[in-house]
Amino acid sequence: MKSDSDWRISADNSLLRRGTVAWMHDAETWFERSFERLPETIRVNPLRKDSDSVEAWLRSVGAEPMSWYRGPGSSWVMPFERGGAEGEVRKLLISLHETGRLTRQEAVSMIPVMALNPKAGEAVLDMCASPGSKTSQIAEFMGGMGVLIANERSRKRCNLLVANIQRHRSRVTIVSNHDGRHIPYLSGEEGYDAILVDAPCTGSGTTRKNPEVWRQWKPSGGLGLHSMQFGLLNRAVDLLKPGGRVVYSTCSLDPVENEAVISQILQKREDVRLIGCSDNIDGVSIQEGLQSWVPTDDDMRPLEGSPWAHPPSEEISGELSKCIRVRGHMMDAGGFFLAIIEKKHVQTEDVLEDISEVRFPEDSVQASQPLCEIDRLAFEKEFGGCDKPLWRRGKRIAIGTERMLDVWSKRTIVSNGKAIVEGHRWRPMNIVHVGCEISEMRSGRPSRIIEDGAHLAREIALDRIVKIGDSDFEKLLFGEALETDCMPPDKTDIRGGWLVSSESNPEPLPVWIGGKITAMVSKHEQTCRVGLRGLEKV
Numbered sequence: 142m143k144s145d146s147d148w149r150i151s152a153d154n155s156l157l158r159r160g161t162v163a164w165m166h167d168a169e170t171w172f173e174r175s176f177e178r179l180p181e182t183i184r185v186n187p188l189r190k191d192s193d194s195v196e197a198w199l200r201s202v203g204a205e206p207m208s209w210y211r212g213p214g215s216s217w218v219m220p221f222e223r224g225g226a227e228g229e230v231r232k233l234l235i236s237l238h239e240t241g242r243l244t245r246q247e248a249v250s251m252i253p254v255m256a257l258n259p260k261a262g263e264a265v266l267d268m269c270a271s272p273g274s275k276t277s278q279i280a281e282f283m284g285g286m287g288v289l290i291a292n293e294r295s296r297k298r299c300n301l302l303v304a305n306i307q308r309h310r311s312r313v314t315i316v317s318n319h320d321g322r323h324i325p326y327l328s329g330e331e332g333y334d335a336i337l338v339d340a341p342c343t344g345s346g347t348t349r350k351n352p353e354v355w356r357q358w359k360p361s362g363g364l365g366l367h368s369m370q371f372g373l374l375n376r377a378v379d380l381l382k383p384g385g386r387v388v389y390s391t392c393s394l395d396p397v398e399n400e401a402v403i404s405q406i407l408q409k410r411e412d413v414r415l416i417g418c419s420d421n422i423d424g425v426s427i428q429e430g431l432q433s434w435v436p437t438d439d440d441m442r443p444l445e446g447s448p449w450a451h452p453p454s455e456e457i458s459g460e461l462s463k464c465i466r467v468r469g470h471m472m473d474a475g476g477f478f479l480a481i482i483e484k485k486h487v488q489t490e491d492v493l494e495d496i497s498e499v500r501f502p503e504d505s506v507q508a509s510q511p512l513c514e515i516d517r518l519a520f521e522k523e524f525g526g527c528d529k530p531l532w533r534r535g536k537r538i539a540i541g542t543e544r545m546l547d548v549w550s551k552r553t554i555v556s557n558g559k560a561i562v563e564g565h566r567w568r569p570m571n572i573v574h575v576g577c578e579i580s581e582m583r584s585g586r587p588s589r590i591i592e593d594g595a596h597l598a599r600e601i602a603l604d605r606i607v608k609i610g611d612s613d614f615e616k617l618l619f620g621e622a623l624e625t626d627c628m629p630p631d632k633t634d635i636r637g638g639w640l641v642s643s644e645s646n647p648e649p650l651p652v653w654i655g656g657k658i659t660a661m662v663s664k665h666e667q668t669c670r671v672g673l674r675g676l677e678k679v
């Protein structure tokens with residue numbers, strides 16, 4: 142493994158170092174701070190009922206809240222380097238992450254979602270979403286209402302995204318698998334309210350996390366990505382409703398991947414305007430966008446004849462100062478770029494008149510469908526009345542939002558307004574995951590509420606929660622099997638998958654009741670429940 146001094150030698154002669162001299166007035170200060178290890182930074186999930194206990198624990202181990210973080214929930218700097226937790230703190234930190242109570246995320250990476258400021262009830266697209274740290278942050282901002290499409294081009298990275306969304310346990314997210322440049326329109330809607338394009342980039346701002354960048358970065362990297370980055374942003378604007386907003390972001394410092402992309406969208410489209418820095422990121426150390434730059438080849442010779450890589454007019458050049466370069470080195474963090482764009486209201490033709498074709502493509506058998514009447518009756522018979530939108534995929538049952546049902550049921554305009562795809566299907570969207578999984582069908586009936594759905598049990602399975610004594614509850618947490626006589630008198634003969642709570646533990650815990658009662662939770666959940674309450678085995 143390379144030492145810090147080895148990286149320093151690669152960095153001294155790197156193309157990146159030479160590039161940054163042209164991109165920031167204090168390139169030397171940035172360079173000197175580009176080797177320090179990043180601190181561990183995290184976000185606490187406000188959608189979980191025990192988030193206050195998580196925050197209290199963080200304080201107790203010396204974490205400091207990040208004063209500039211705006212949004213529901215909170216973000217924290219741990220008193221150690223990234224990956225440097227030890228002992229009991231490490232154990233609980235991992236379990237809190239694995240159970241979705243917190244998300245480890247680099248500090249600067251939290252800023253684009255703060256700037257986008259997604260709201261409850263909106264339709265939001267996260268166009269390049271995997272591994273999903275910003276997706277989960279958007280879901281926190283939306284507070285369980287609306288619909289969030291988290292899209293990813295790579296099928297393999299979609300799996301990682303799904304795992305992270307399920308870990309986070311929020312219900313607003315749908316995962317789609319498309320090249321972002323060709324995502325279909327949102328069904329039956331005027332368009333998205335808000336879109337994040339966290340574009341694939343050279344990562345030239347990530348030297349503190351990934352020192353390989355010193356060796357790997359070349360100007361041709363950004364030049365090679367520029368047209369894909371523009372294509373993603375351009376499609377995002379197509380998909381926005383008038384008045385909607387898009388945040389374009391990268392973790393690169395190279396203007397070819399940043400201001401040049403924004404310059405091109407301002408030049409090509411009349412329906413966009415660049416918004417200046419918003420109040421939502423007050424307190425973040427920023428530099429204005431660059432108004433001019435000179436792209437170079439890999440020998441750092443100026444490249445003439447690449448007009449798209451320069452701001453084309455004085456007017457656009459002036460506008461580019463509204464772009465936001467995050468000065469990571471002044472915030473003990475990495476570097477980031479973002480721009481906030483609004484779609485203007487412009488008169489459009491009524492495309493519906495031209496429609497000449499109606500298509501009925503089938504969803505795959507693996508796609509989620511709203512729970513059918515028979516399954517819903519079976520669900521309510523097991524768990525009690527439930528008016529929440531539920532979905533079934535194979536054997537799995539998930540909870541979603543009302544807005545998801547709208548997206549599924551309405552028709553979608555395709556082929557530039559020349560055709561429509563009928564509703565009551567996901568097509569033309571290729572959807573691989575919906576909502577938060579809460580239960581599973583076994584032998585034609587829902588078997589039990591699983592750990593991932595237990596925090597929602599009061600909304601979906603009220604009849605299945607039984608209150609027991611505090612000390613019995615705590616024995617379950619420590620892995621003891623209880624006799625069934627600890628149940629209330631009218632419940633001593635119940636069997637199967639249930640949930641228990643107690644006076645001091647209102648958050649329901651899944652249990653299995655057979656001859657005895659045992660907790661049905663993962664080691665991570667158990668660690669969190671015990672650790673956050675400071676319980677000790679007596």
Ligand SMILES: C[S@@+](CC[C@H](N)C(=O)[O-])C[C@H]1O[C@@H](n2cnc3c(N)ncnc32)[C@H](O)[C@@H]1O
Nearest residue numbers: 269270271272273274275294320321339340341
């Ligand atoms: C910078 S990463 C996104 C990080 C993510 N937003 C987060 O905060 O966790 C860019 C992602 O875009 C994906 N990607 C690359 N090209 C894409 C395309 N044409 N359409 C959609 N996603 C794409 C990459 O596979 C990668 O997962």
